[in-house]
Amino acid sequence: xxxxxxxxxxxxxxxxxxxxxxxxxxxxxRALRPTREGALPTAEVERIRGIAADMGYRxxxxxxxxxxxxxxxxxxxxxxxxxxxxxTLCQAIEATATSAGYQILLATPPDEVxxxxxxxxxxxxxxxxxxxxxxxxxxxxxxxxxxxxxxxxVLTVNRAGDDALPAVTADDRAGGRLATEHLIxxxxxxxxxxxxxxxxxxxxxxxxxxxxxxxxxxxxIDDSLIVHTEFEVEGGIAGATHLLELPDPxxxxxxxxxxxxxxxxGVARDRGIRIPSDLSLVGYNDIPLVGQxxxxxxxxxxxxxxxxxxxxxxxxxxxxxEEMSTVTLxxxxxxxxxxxxxx
Amino acid sequence: xxxxxxxxxxxxxxxxxxxxxxxxxxxxxRALRPTREGALPTAEVERIRGIAADMGYRxxxxxxxxxxxxxxxxxxxxxxxxxxxxxTLCQAIEATATSAGYQILLATPPDEVxxxxxxxxxxxxxxxxxxxxxxxxxxxxxxxxxxxxxxxxVLTVNRAGDDALPAVTADDRAGGRLATEHLIxxxxxxxxxxxxxxxxxxxxxxxxxxxxxxxxxxxxIDDSLIVHTEFEVEGGIAGATHLLELPDPxxxxxxxxxxxxxxxxGVARDRGIRIPSDLSLVGYNDIPLVGQxxxxxxxxxxxxxxxxxxxxxxxxxxxxxEEMSTVTLxxxxxxxxxxxxxx
DNA sequence: TTGTATGCGTTATCAG
DNA sequence: CTGATAACGCATACAA
Numbered sequence: 001x002x003x004x005x006x007x008x009x010x011x012x013x014x015x016x017x018x019x020x021x022x023x024x025x026x027x028x029x030r031a032l033r034p035t036r037e038g039a040l041p042t043a044e045v046e047r048i049r050g051i052a053a054d055m056g057y058r059x060x061x062x063x064x065x066x067x068x069x070x071x072x073x074x075x076x077x078x079x080x081x082x083x084x085x086x087x088t089l090c091q092a093i094e095a096t097a098t099s100a101g102y103q104i105l106l107a108t109p110p111d112e113v114x115x116x117x118x119x120x121x122x123x124x125x126x127x128x129x130x131x132x133x134x135x136x137x138x139x140x141x142x143x144x145x146x147x148x149x150x151x152x153x154v155l156t157v158n159r160a161g162d163d164a165l166p167a168v169t170a171d172d173r174a175g176g177r178l179a180t181e182h183l184i185x186x187x188x189x190x191x192x193x194x195x196x197x198x199x200x201x202x203x204x205x206x207x208x209x210x211x212x213x214x215x216x217x218x219x220x221i222d223d224s225l226i227v228h229t230e231f232e233v234e235g236g237i238a239g240a241t242h243l244l245e246l247p248d249p250x251x252x253x254x255x256x257x258x259x260x261x262x263x264x265x266g267v268a269r270d271r272g273i274r275i276p277s278d279l280s281l282v283g284y285n286d287i288p289l290v291g292q293x294x295x296x297x298x299x300x301x302x303x304x305x306x307x308x309x310x311x312x313x314x315x316x317x318x319x320x321x322e323e324m325s326t327v328t329l330x331x332x333x334x335x336x337x338x339x340x341x342x343x
Numbered sequence: 344x345x346x347x348x349x350x351x352x353x354x355x356x357x358x359x360x361x362x363x364x365x366x367x368x369x370x371x372x373r374a375l376r377p378t379r380e381g382a383l384p385t386a387e388v389e390r391i392r393g394i395a396a397d398m399g400y401r402x403x404x405x406x407x408x409x410x411x412x413x414x415x416x417x418x419x420x421x422x423x424x425x426x427x428x429x430x431t432l433c434q435a436i437e438a439t440a441t442s443a444g445y446q447i448l449l450a451t452p453p454d455e456v457x458x459x460x461x462x463x464x465x466x467x468x469x470x471x472x473x474x475x476x477x478x479x480x481x482x483x484x485x486x487x488x489x490x491x492x493x494x495x496x497v498l499t500v501n502r503a504g505d506d507a508l509p510a511v512t513a514d515d516r517a518g519g520r521l522a523t524e525h526l527i528x529x530x531x532x533x534x535x536x537x538x539x540x541x542x543x544x545x546x547x548x549x550x551x552x553x554x555x556x557x558x559x560x561x562x563x564i565d566d567s568l569i570v571h572t573e574f575e576v577e578g579g580i581a582g583a584t585h586l587l588e589l590p591d592p593x594x595x596x597x598x599x600x601x602x603x604x605x606x607x608x609g610v611a612r613d614r615g616i617r618i619p620s621d622l623s624l625v626g627y628n629d630i631p632l633v634g635q636x637x638x639x640x641x642x643x644x645x646x647x648x649x650x651x652x653x654x655x656x657x658x659x660x661x662x663x664x665e666e667m668s669t670v671t672l673x674x675x676x677x678x679x680x681x682x683x684x685x686x
Numbered sequence: 687t688t689g690t691a692t693g694c695g696t697t698a699t700c701a702g
Numbered sequence: 703c704t705g706a707t708a709a710c711g712c713a714t715a716c717a718a
Contacts, residue, residue, distance in 0.1 A: 011494055013711060024689050029713060040687075056492065062470045063409050063711035066694045071405060073448075073469075081437075087430045094424075094451045103465060105416075106449040108437045122446060126416075127405045149399065151354055233631045259632060266635035288576045289602060292609035294637050356695055367705045372697060383703075406695035409710045 012055045021051050028052070032059070065127065072102050074315060075123030077133040079111045083231065083259070084287040085304045086134070089157065092308025093132060100316055102129070111199075124150055130315045134158050153318025157311050158202050166324040168311040172202050175300040175331040176209020176256070179282045182298070182333055183252045184217045187342035188280060192225040192250035194239030194260050200231070206256040206284060225250055229260070236263020244271060244279075251342050252280035258287045258299055261338075265293070276340030286334050296336035303329050355398045364394050371395070375402070408470065415445050417658060418466030420476040422454045426574065426602070427630040428647045429477070432500065435651025436475060443659055445472070454478070454542075467493055473658045477501050478543065496661030500654050501545050509667040511654040515545050518643040518674040519552020519599070522625045525641070525676055526595045527560045530685035531623060535568040535593035537582030537603050543574070549599040549627060568593055572603070579606020587614060587622075594685050595623035601630045601642055604681075608636070619683030629677050639679035646672050 014032075018025040031040050031048035040048075065071035074097055080086050094104045105126055107119035116133070123131060131150060134157040147154045147165065156167040183191050193210050196203025207226065214221050227242045229235035236255055240263065243250055255261035261283030265275065273279050275295050283290055283299035290297035310327050318324040357375075361368040374383050374391035383391075408414040417440055423429055437447045448469055450462035459476070466474060474493060477500040490497045490508065499510040526534050536553050539546025550569065557564050570585045572578035579598055583606065586593055598604035604626030608618065616622050618638050626633055626642035633640035653670050661667040 014713095015711080025711090026690080026713075027688060029711095030688085033713090044687090058464070059468050060470060060711050061468045062405055062414065063694090064713070066406050066409055066696090066711080067713050069694075076449075081424075081434045082427060082430045084425060084427065084430075087425045087427075091424045091451055094449060098450070098452075103469060104449045106419075106437060106447045107441070108434055109441075119441075121401070125402050125404045126446065127403060233635050237635070262632050262635050265637065266639075269637045289605050289632065292576050292580070292605050294608065294612045296609075357697095358695080368695090369697075369706080370704060372695095373704085376697090387703095403695050406710090407697070409695080409712095410697045412710075 011060070012052075012057050013060070017048070017052050017055055017057055020055065021048050023048070032057075069127075071127045071129055073105050073126065073128050074102050074312070074319075075105045075107065075120070075126070075128035075131045077107045077109065077116060077119050077123070077131070079108055079116070079134070080231070081108045084289075085285045085302065088304040089134070089308045092305040093312055096309045096312040100312065102312075102316075111197075120147065120150070124152070128152060130154070130319045132157060132311050132315055153315055153324060155311055155315045155318065155324060157307060166314065166318075166326050168307055168314055168327045168329070169202075170302045170304075170307060170329045170331050172205035172302075172331070173209040173212070175284060175302065176206035176254075177213045178209070178331065178333040179206075179254050179284065179298075179300050180210045180213035181217075182335065182339065183254065183280060183282060184213060184219070186252075186280065186339060188250075188252040189219055189342070190222075190225070190248065190250045190252070191219075192227070192239075192243040192246075192253045194236055194243070194253060194255040194257075194264065195226050195228050196231055196235065196256045196260070198228050203231075203256045210254060231257050232259050233263040233266075236260030236265075237267055238263075240264035240267040244268075244273070250279075252282070252339070254282045254284075256284050258283040258285045258290050258297065261297055261299070262290070262293075265295075265297075275338050278343075280339040280342075282339060291334075291336065293338075295338050298336045298339040299334050301332050301334050303331065354403070355395075355400050356403070357400075360391070360395050360398055360400055363398065364391050366391065375400075412470075414470045414472055416448050416469065416471045417445050417655070417662075418448045418450065418463070418469070418471035418474045420450045420452065420459060420462050420466065420474070422451055422459070422478050423574070424451045427632075428628045428645065431647040432477070432651045435648040436655055439652045439655040443655065445655075445659075463490065463493070467495070471495060473497070473662045475500060475654050475658055478545075496658055496667060498654055498658045498661065498667060500650060509657065509661075509669050511650055511657055511670045511672070512545075513645045513647075513650060513672045513674050515548035515645075515674070516552040516555065518627060518645065519549035519597075520556045521552070521674065521676045522549075522597050522627065522641075522643050523553045523556035524560075525678065525682065526597065526623060526625060527556060527562070529595070529623065529682060531593075531595040532562055532685070533565075533568070533591065533593045533595070534562075535570070535582075535586040535589075535596045537579055537586070537596060537598040537600075537607065538569050538571050539574055539578065539599045539603070541571050546574075546599045553597060574600050575602050576606040576609070579603030579608075580610055581606075583607035583610035587611075587616070593622075595625070595682070597625045597627075599627050601626040601628045601633050601640065604640055604642070605633070605636075608638075608640075618681050621686075623682040623685075625682055634677075634679065636681075638681050641679045641682040642677050644675050644677050646674065 014025040109115035109119040131154045195207045229239040286299045286301040357368045452458035452462040474497045538550045572582040629642045629644040
């Protein structure tokens with residue numbers, strides 16, 4: 001019954017269903033809504049739902065959102081998706097949001113302030129209910145200012161908690177300390193660090209942890225051993241090359257990023273430097289691949305997926321009008337074979 | 344002038360700006376629109392835009408979309424974001440879409456038919472203007488059926504062109520052939536393949552290319568040398584273990600995925616098998632990392648970014664009412680040190 | 687229990 | 703050139 005009543009123009013609307021069902025559009029709206037609030041008779045609800053299904057009804061969330069002022073969409077600004085850790089984070093955000101009935105509007109702008117600001121603006125124009133922004137640049141007030149004017153809750157991820165925005169982060173400083181303490185415990189005293197870009201707060205905090213550990217061990221901090229580079233393999237190559245060409249090269253290198261560590265690995269290979277006997281190497285993130293390298297990499301495991309889950313959870317609290325809080329998740333050292341006693 | 348006229352409740356609307364400017368809302372709409380179609384006097388346009396800027400106006404795309412039936416949003420269904428190649432693809436899609444004035448609604452459902460169908464449904468409810476779906480399961484009619492009923496252009500990526508949906512893909516079959524021919528040219532005749540999941544069309548087509556090459560060389564196809572596994576490192580471990588434990592193990596392995604190749608590398612290491620002297624290994628994708636491995640990996644370069652760009656370009660044509668066509672992009676072999684002459 | 691009326695913010699179509 | 707009006711699809715307060 002009511003078989004191919006479907007009007008040819010695709011998407012039937014509530015009104016069209018109402019006509020077929022012989023009721024008013026508002027009745028259909030009530031029947032279709034999950035919560036039985038309007039209290040229709042169950043039989044009628046079933047009948048109407050059946051007709052809607054037959055007609056291939058598909059709710060128009062965008063129209064509903066205009067009415068309710070809730071789009072059930074959250075905006076995610078997340079540069080460098082190709083970084084495995086960030087992809088994991090993004091995946092976790094998406095999955096968590098989806099299971100809470102939200103969808104993700106994604107922006108992956110280049111790692112520059114203006115582009116990021118513009119992405120945020122665009123997302124807000126799309127009436128997102130909340131915003132998760134990651135890897136923002138440090139020390140730019142525009143960011144916080146604009147973001148505060150957003151009118152929706154904004155949560156940062158991987159950003160220093162040094163401003164008013166709530167943040168969900170891993171304890172990068174502790175991670176940097178763990179890695180460095182491990183090397184110190186192995187007898188290394190001349191430890192280089194491939195410290196990533198200056199503007200990346202995660203990298204910066206790992207570097208702080210590195211300095212903490214040196215200081216605690218009474219080892220003087222030698223700035224020539226701290227080299228700032230880009231993330232990724234190329235950064236690792238540049239950083240390791242620089243460090244190994246020093247007059248008094250380090251006996252161990254801590255790369256604040258696994259892919260950079262892999263780059264360092266390549267440099268060591270090219271120079272005939274054996275790992276770990278000639279040089280110890282520690283990475284950061286524990287991407288799946290580094291456990292399978294010919295010399296499995298010692299690294300720091302950062303809970304990317306949990307960060308994503310926690311971020312969404314916090315943001316949803318914000319969307320519900322509650323206070324969002326800053327969350328810091330613990331990290332752990334994964335000891336493998338790329339680190340060994342100092343010569 | 345007209346300084347802090349902003350009503351406290353954030354987002355001012357066209358109507359509020361109109362009040363301040365002393366004109367009608369529709370006039371403001373015309374003034375703000377990029378194309379000077381309504382032909383306002385330039386001075387008036389400037390004045391109104393100034394007021395809008397002062398008041399912190401932010402257009403509500405969702406309301407505009409309701410009216411214009413165009414959301415300037417494209418839905419992307421893309422499982423396994425954590426795969427580097429897919430992330431690159433996603434990034435390229437996002438970047439291309441953004442520069443064309445579109446935004447991305449992202450769904451990364453698990454690699455299962457039902458979840459993928461549901462994701463599509465959700466995206467359509469959000470009134471996306473078009474859909475890019477990747478890595479769909481083979482041979483499930485529901486997919487094509489539902490997708491056809493979408494009412495918006497749908498483009499597939501990484502999917503076999505064996506049905507009616509237009510697709511943008513790399514030439515995976517040629518890639519599989521290239522890799523295998525390379526090994527054959529090196530004198531290998533017993534070549535194993537870590538062939539990925541059966542349902543993944545990319546993997547499947549690479550396997551076909553592998554068979555093509557063997558056949559062309561007059562080498563009989565030995566099914567025991569074809570092992571299906573999951574993607575990722577674990578799949579590579581399982582596949583390599585299986586192959587190397589064969590009574591008559593292969594002298595070369597083609598992994599249809601770089602990360603699987605890295606897994607195979609780990610297995611070789613554990614068994615004291617040297618690469619390439621004991622075993623040649625070819626990967627697929629040329630993710631940045633594999634060029635920096637201690638033994639740089641020979642692999643096939645797949646143009647992930649170009650696929651993304653082409654996919655968006657095609658889809659936009661579809662959105663503009665033109666016919667979309669199927670695009671196949673060429674791949675190339677990258678010879679490095681993980682392959683050598685057969686013993 | 688169900689229909690009516692209204693409005694969400696915007697744009698398109700008319701008049702004027 | 704600009705104002706008034708309607709409509710996009712839906713949800714809801716209100717009336718019946």
